[in-house]
Amino acid sequence: MGNHSNYFHLHMVSDSTGETLMTIVRAATAQYENIQPIEHVYPLIRHDKQLSRVLEEIESAPGIVLYTLVEQAYARRLERKCQDLGLPCVNVLKPVYQVFHSYLNVTETWRVGGQHVMDEEYFQRMEAMNYTMLHDDGQIAGALEEADVILVGISRTSKTPTSIYLANRGIKAANIPLIPNMRPPRQLLKARQPLVVGLMATAERIRDIRQNRILSLDAKSDNDTYVDRKSIAKEIAMSKRLCAEHGWPLIDVTRRSIEETAAEIMDLLRKHKNELKETEEY
The missing domain is CATH 3.40.50 (Rossmann fold)
Structure with a gap:
């Protein structure tokens, strides 16, 4: 982000509702008084064409990319694109997955929108x-x-x-x-x-x-x-x-x-x- 601007583009990519990302983003940006993210939210990304449109949007408005994508092929594709563009790209749940895996010795089931099941x-x-x-x-x-x-x-x-x-x-x-x-x-x-x-x-x-x-x-x-x-x-x-x-x-x-x-x-x-x-x- 340039020194002369208090605005930056923030892309949130999710295969579910995107609520998790938005909550994390609001908590993080609240700690910075003089910046304002221009939020781009892409929920329910579950097909190649949808992801392609997201990548085009990111390229046209470069910025920070945060994501929660269960499909590993989509996650790798998104990360490769951001690497090519020189943009930061973070799976916000990865550290949590790693802690659960190491402490509980369990593997992920990789369910899209698992937190929204009708139980x-x-x-x-x-x-x-x-x-x-x-x-x-x-x-x-x-x-x-x-x-x-x-x-x-x-x-x-x-x-x-x-x-x-x-x-x-x-x-x-x-x-x-x-x-x-x-x-x-x-x-x-x-x-x-x-x-x-x-x-x-x-x-x-x-x-x-x-x-x-x-x-x-x-x-x-x-x-x-x-x-x-x-x-x-x-x-x-x-x-x-x-x-x-x-x-x-x-x-x-x-x-x-x-x-x-x-x-x-x-x-x-x-x-x-x-x-x-x-x-x-x-």
Whole structure:
């Protein structure tokens, strides 16, 4: 990459969805403040003609090449082309394969898209996703006892995206908004099996998100308290009191990503399930 440019071409070649590559790339590029990759993603590369088009694209826009190709003939062809062009080309899973092979003394089965097989875990994720979408924002409160996790919090505390992330991990997640001057649903207060977790953020953070939300919708708020800092602070205090009264853990999401919040919730859920199991044994 030239010294005068902060942009570079980044080619991601996969015989599956390409999600693994994109996750790795985002994690890596996040460590460099002053560069911006121009991403070229080539998923589901499983035929010679597809790979030929990819090689043409790489030649026309040289840059870093990362790949996950199970078919070794395709991998060798891609690597030879990059070598001829003088470009870096990396099989991002190769170091992981080598560690597994040396430590476990097992060989690879080389299944394309093996992580996406429609097994029991897959259907569990689909069931969790369906449940979560049906129980978003307080919908169908009567089925809350079926949830693994119930997230509660005032408006704009990332309840929905966190619920969807958890569902993608096979966790049935409902979320309930806490609304000023309104009692939470009776079913929430009576729930015993699910883990209930409160989400909160600073008043400044919530105010900024709510203001941006109104602007993005090109709408005017008829209720000034929705974006009033003092009113928001009262909402936060109300949610804190509710969580304290019921012994619900409370997570401050102000400076947390969705992934970080979900990781803490999953850890809490493991402990919660262990406690339920111990109670049942007694």
